[in-house]
Amino acid sequence: MSDVELAAVESFALDHTKVLAPYVRLIGVEHGPKGDAISNFDIRLVQPNEGEIPTAGLHTIEHTIAALLRTRFDGLIDISPFGCRTGFHMIVWGEPTSSEVAEAIKSSLTDLVERVEWDDVPGTTAESCGNYRDHSLHSAKEWSKQVLAQGISIDAFDRSVIA
Template sequence: MNVESFNLDHRIVSAPYVRLANRKQLPAGDVIVKYDVRFAQPNRAHLEMPTVHSIEHLFAEKSRNHSDRVIDFSPMGCQTGFYLILQGEPAYDEVLALIEATLTDILDATEVPAANETQCGWGANHTLEGAQSAVRAFLAERDQWSTVYAA
């Protein structure tokens, strides 16, 4: 299939994890990479939409304090994780460090950025507490992020 994640057997992955999902060389030679940042076990658990929405806002804003490579941070429709798109080909350890630093910033946040009707299409659909709880759980499993498949 054309979509990389449709070729992933979601029954055998073991969340939480961070995996390189795609590498693309653009016509002008630039390279972008896409990481699957999986918070919840597919088909068994998911994040509630206000939590997803708030993590998206927080990560999108705070990650750019740590890297100029960030192109986008987007939620998965299945609500089990996010896609992190970066310019170039940073080392995997650099990507993990970016994610960890950004998530740590989220724990220190006092509000969700742009969570209002002027700056967001559904400004009332946010939960800082939910985002911080999900992030805290993901960070607690930091030593498992490199393991995509169960043993």
């Protein structure tokens, strides 16, 4: 091992063989110098090391859910896919509960499956996306259906599925 100094990253300390996806997990809360809170959530849609969402489908879920969540959830800063393609980091102002986040994710995925059409997907042109050709609404809908069929848990290690 080299002498490069690396900071500890919480998600790399998580035992990915013990979690039970799909789930919403609070990674942590940071407080700024003025007391503002920023919460970081692990939105895991696919069981780690057993599957991954293809990039085109994940890309379309990312663009669509980013817009849908902003209509349901105050304080969303960002929702970005994990490189492993099993879910997303969601960064929000304040300290919402995992249940509140899970409800917003569930209703957004439900809309993606039931109501979203291609013309609704934001950021699908060369002007609005850095890889606009890598989208698939069909894949996004199929993966979202699988997540919804399994249910979204509010516990990463126990299937406490929200109703």
